Amino acid sequence: MADNEGPKGTQPPGSRQGGGVQEPSRRKFLVNAGYAIGGVVVGGALGSLIRRNNKAAAPSPASPSASPGAAPAAEPKNYNRALMFLTQEQFATLNAATERIFPTDDTGPGAQALGVAYFIDHQLAGEWGFNGREYMSPPFYHGETVQGYQGRLKRREIFAIALKEMDNYSQSQFSKNFVDLTADQQDSVLSDFESDKVPLTTISPSGFFKMLRSSTIEGAYSDPLYGGNLDMAGWKMRSYPGNQMSYAAVIDKEFTAMPPNSLQDHMAGH
């Protein structure tokens, strides 16, 4: 689609334009945006950026997007692709389930290619998995829907139970584990979780399904730093430009495609 190319020169100031740009993009941005730095005493982050940028720019760490013009180097090993919390078996089930929620199709890669299950594994290993910043003090009572989740189980416990129950339910319906089902059969298992047709007492099947769905979307579209959205392919599918310093040049314009930037690009540029 021509939309994904975008005429040259429509990129907002500050977006990284191709390789070898060692000058920090913010410095360029400041110049391009015509900041009256001389007249205005700018404090805070801008002030410190200007100071920092006056120092000799340190060479930026190698990053795949830093030199698109050069011959492609051998694909570096992705050290992120290992498990922090799930077992191999749980991971396989999760990987298959997320792929049904967000499948590969004409629009582009699905959950599996984007690394969504790695994303969820890593999230479960940390604060989110432990509900670290949520009120988890007793007493626990059954609540009304309008009152939200009232259980004592943490997300990592819910996932562990639910992934097992997905296999149990797959066995009871199709005499196979979830990963061995056809796509249609997998969809019917997931639908039964979604609509609370799976008889469970430990967790709410629909509550789990909601979490599975929302964390799949998070994995597809969060910054690649978290392990999903591999190579920003999730963003590229929907022409989302990721992290950009400024849209001042395009905010009042027609749709403007631009190549995405990640937080890693931002880090490497400074």
Next chain:
Amino acid sequence: MAKTLPKTDVVIVGVGWGGGIIASELTKAGMNVVGLERGKERKTEDYFMVHDELRYSQRYELMQDLSKETVTFRSNEKMRALPMRAYGSFLIGDGIGGAGVHWNGQTFRFLPYDFQIRSKTIERYGKAKIPDGMTIQDWGITYDEMEPYYDKFEKMAGISGETNPLAGKRSSDYPNPPMKKSPPMQMFEEAAKKLNLHPYMQPSANLSQNYTNPDGIARAACQYCGYCERFGCEYGAKADPVVTVIPVALKTGKLEIRTHSHVRRIMHSGGKATGVMYTDVTTGEEIVQPADIVVVTSYVFNNIRLLLMSKLGKAYNPATGTGVVGKNYAYQVLKGNALGFYDDKKFNLFAGAGALGMNLDDYNGDNFDHSDLKFIHGASISIGQTGFRPISNNQVPSGTKAWGQEFKANSIKYANSWISVGGQGSSMPFQHHYIDLDPEYKDAYGDPLPRMTFDFEDQDRELAVFMANKCEEIQKEMGASRIDKLKSLGPYEITTYQSTHNTGGVIMGADPATSAVNNYLQMWDAENVFVVGASAFPHNSGYNPTDTVGALAYRASEGILKYAKKGGSLV
């Protein structure tokens, strides 16, 4: 035994917008101020990695840690209130700057009607228009009296905007011109004008140009970066206490801010406060800070909770409607909207700013005839271009499956091809909507959590559907290929985000029998205690609250300075 520190002139509880404004005004006038803030220090440099939707928007990086403190909620008195265990309906600020760090910056004045809502409603429609149990009351101040304080807040923050033809009179223009207009905003403007409505650019605390305010604070223009609400601004372009009022106060040398200081009681004797007791959360130590004047600026929930825990002011009794602390909790009705899908158009939806948008007030306040309607007041109808990030924006036409191939294809097809037009509905108080102390659940320090009893009423259901229909008319005129609108408003639920516009509980008024504070936000029952924030609103309007919170904080500052000289009640 608590350690007692040397006395100060003024102690402030919570250093957000309210606390920051009070601190700057009082220190400029030479008073010594101690600001106690439960959260941490903040600076613009923290936002180097801020364009991170997962961390800031989905995981609430900047908000209050609910494991330490939350609210409990029930729809009515027959239910058992249960804790809001995870975030949903609203987000509570924490740390220096409070929610003023991660707000959008939509900065509206309330309407003249708002301040005299009861008398004006009766005057036009008669007493019978106000249903049983709806406890609207006049604010004890008029719009004209508020105007200079609005003006002050707007100049300090550098609001960018244009005059709203249907609002109260302004003594001067906004200090900055409006922001840029995106194509969807232009479409909204054209359509609204064709329908004989009165669209105007949303007043914005995201600067449209570089600006130096009357305190000499210089800030840079907004870059429409699209990471605004729920995020801190790395440019200082968004007015935030940390880049406006707090540095002014610190420069005087008269403000001492103590972070990680969680205030738990207001100490008092003989109808006057003597200071506050707080826990240093890094050591667990309990400390008493004596002061001549106590200013409570800890947001609605903690303003109410602190007064109730300290037994200051008469607690509200919902059975009789007497007492004041906890009374008239109100919220907002944000679901009256219409979502349009545009099959052959694509917009830069990724770009935007927290307060970029257009509004119209033809259906707000009493700007239209309510004779044949089953509700009073109304909503500001708007189109916002806040910057739509990909995790939280996957709009698909109704009927689309919630997951799988169909969902994926539609969410990607429409990723840059939808426009939402919505009403920000006002919220009227009712006798049975209130905040008190939860009998069971405690915070990390063993103190009771605030308990909310609240639900939507017929007033809200009527209003929401009326607004959704108006929004649909605008979408049609804009040429949407397909429109999904709200058909009926369900019960209030605490699980999905609506707005952080909680109001009431320590309301202002002209009569100590029906209000907790006077129109300087001075407590009727303790003349050296001032309670600042949206807790002072007797009802909530069809706008965002912070312009009014800021204006009231400037008025309270003036009152505190007068009180420090003369003492006694200010009215």
